[in-house]
Amino acid sequence: MSGLPKVELHLHLEGAAPPTFIRGLAKEKHLDISGIFDERGNYRYRDFRDFLKVYEAATSALRTPGDYQRLALAVLEESAASGVVYSETFVSPDFCGGRDLGAWREYLHAMQEAADQAERQMGITLRGIVTCIRHFGPEKARGTARCAAETAGDWIVGFGIAGDEKIGAPKDFRWAFDCAREAGLRLTAHAGEWGGPESVRAALQDLEVERIGHGVRAIEDPALVDELAERGTVLEVCPGSNVALGIYKDFREHPIDALDRRGVKVTISTDDPPFFHTTMVREYEELHRAFDWDEGQFRKIARQSLDAAFCDADTKAKIAKKLEA
Numbered sequence: 001m002s003g004l005p006k007v008e009l010h011l012h013l014e015g016a017a018p019p020t021f022i023r024g025l026a027k028e029k030h031l032d033i034s035g036i037f038d039e040r041g042n043y044r045y046r047d048f049r050d051f052l053k054v055y056e057a058a059t060s061a062l063r064t065p066g067d068y069q070r071l072a073l074a075v076l077e078e079s080a081a082s083g084v085v086y087s088e089t090f091v092s093p094d095f096c097g098g099r100d101l102g103a104w105r106e107y108l109h110a111m112q113e114a115a116d117q118a119e120r121q122m123g124i125t126l127r128g129i130v131t132c133i134r135h136f137g138p139e140k141a142r143g144t145a146r147c148a149a150e151t152a153g154d155w156i157v158g159f160g161i162a163g164d165e166k167i168g169a170p171k172d173f174r175w176a177f178d179c180a181r182e183a184g185l186r187l188t189a190h191a192g193e194w195g196g197p198e199s200v201r202a203a204l205q206d207l208e209v210e211r212i213g214h215g216v217r218a219i220e221d222p223a224l225v226d227e228l229a230e231r232g233t234v235l236e237v238c239p240g241s242n243v244a245l246g247i248y249k250d251f252r253e254h255p256i257d258a259l260d261r262r263g264v265k266v267t268i269s270t271d272d273p274p275f276f277h278t279t280m281v282r283e284y285e286e287l288h289r290a291f292d293w294d295e296g297q298f299r300k301i302a303r304q305s306l307d308a309a310f311c312d313a314d315t316k317a318k319i320a321k322k323l324e325a
């Protein structure tokens, strides 16, 4: 499984920061964030609340475009080591320049430099999805959407929403999503992770997204499962993340297999891998163990993921060749 070429669609750039990288950065900046690591050097947290705090402390070390360039490179090294050949990552003008367009362009340029280098040296292709942060509210999301619209193109290919699912409603963010859509960006939204099936319905109806981040709790509503299958809505499923945060007890209890059997287009991603002690290889291994998924199944999912990718047709054709190899 580890050697299979993989496509990942749901990865938060800051959340994918290797702990060793963050420790090094903190040391350079004389920041004391030693409390967020355990004795083995991994991120340490007790529950979801605590996870958010640790996440925030870790990302406080990221302050300049140069930091993001190094971050992107460190993350892509990890992904490439797992056999990922194409990845889409969530990036946010909220963390990169505070929604100032000029500053955002500098961060973006730095991340693209890293992506170009990784493509040349490691054969992995990266694209960005701008995300607004739900708990920052609709007004800030407008600023984020404007940055996304101004920089939409070959590299920024999508727009989404992350953050606390329990705050606000998707319809509050309609302006931001309309702005991104008009700029030609493809759309996704986190839903159906902490929120139930109704949150998935709301994202589909109010934001007209074509992909859902997580979406797994759709399983609680059979009619919605049928609807997702009929519409061909793609779920960016992150099983290890859901298990680590206690939404499901273990991989066997995770609905990814049931959703797949009922015709929903599922994909596999790691979300914030070092926080959940996972990698794409580990996701594959756990799914193989839990559901006896074989190479054919993983290859089907990789193709499904590439079909759902937001990049242009030329890039897709290039990656498709790598999947066939």
Ligand SMILES: [Zn+2]
Binding pocket: 010, 012, 162, 190, 213, 271
């Ligand atoms: Zn996520």
